[in-house]
Amino acid sequence: MRRSLAAAVLAVLLTTVGTACSTTTAVAPYAAATHDDPAFARAFRHEFAEIDGVRMHYVTGGHGSPVVLLHGWPQTWYGWWPIMPALAENHTVYAVDLPGLGDSTGTPTGYDKATLARYVHTLVGDRLGAHDASVVGHDFGAAVAYEYATRFPADTARLGYLDLPLPGPAIDAAAYRNLSWHIAFHSQRRVPETLVGDHVRDYLALFYPQVSFGGTAFGGTSDRSPFTPGDIDEFARTYSRPQTLTAGFELYRALDQDVRDTLAAAPTPVPTLLLTAQGQLDAIRGTVSPRLTNIVRATDVPHAGHWLVEENPEFVTAELQRFLAD
Secondary structure (H helix, E strand, O other): OHHHHHHHHHHHHHHHHHHHHHHHHOOOHHHOOOOOOHHHHHHEEEEEEEEOOEEEEEEEEEOOEEEEEEOOOOOOHHHHHHHHHHHOOOEEEEEEOOOOOOOOEOOOOOOOHHHHHHHHHHHHHHHOOOOOEEEEEEOHHHHHHHHHHHHOHHHEEEEEEEOOOOOEOOEOHHHHHOOOHHHHHHOOOOHHHHHHOOOHHHHHHHHHHHOOOOOHHHOOOOOOOOOOHHHHHHHHHHHOOHHHHHHHHHHHHOHHHHHHHHHHOOOEOOOEEEEEEOOOHHHHHHHHOOOEOOEEEEEEEOOOOOOHHHHOHHHHHHHHHHHHHO
């Protein structure tokens, strides 16, 4: 009797300990930044899909017409989080980690933006069945969104193009690499991985303020960052993986192919919203207008440098909501 009782008590203890351990370890790394956020829990979830050898990660939620959000460097889907709950009120939102980046694992066949657009389209159009998506991209994600609209116009309802000079007829690859020290640096083979690899978080924390409003890239001296330490931790979590760090730099190394693809493609008439950093509208519009023939609204974002969503989320949200509702 005593032995049976002891065995029963032990079983309960083991079950309790097992449950506690399970609870402690149940949060996957990709969910670490969102698992305690009630706004996320109410409307969003993490999903994965196998696409041509890449396990693509995306976050989805909301109801209504589909909106696809594509990040640039050095960010992931999480860069869209400040505006996703508002967009999800009237749209089904898909915030995608580009192939090889964020929590999308595996290696795509190329990091040129046309290839990445094909992966995204296979996910969004073929797997998720969203054949009338509005595709919104920031930084290199804008170039992927442009390629998506160019190659799959029948599946693209609208295009949001946020703050990126478009590689192509107005600016070739050599000139593009001369736009900024970091573009030239990231385009080198193996060099940035060697220098940054053991200091990813420090590097990102130093980089973000440079292209923020008032930072050195905009002629200022501010070292203010629009990212919280937690934001930087989340981005550094993924870019600290060697394969992901290299994938991020490959976005830059593909510039020559990006230019060739842009030159070879026909201009796209997909209705387009163009948003840029404050003071950069004319410069960026000059690179995209030969290829985007239906820009229905173009404006710079007040008091925002390159990080439009983080630096002025209210303005960006209002512009996107109005554009997507038209």
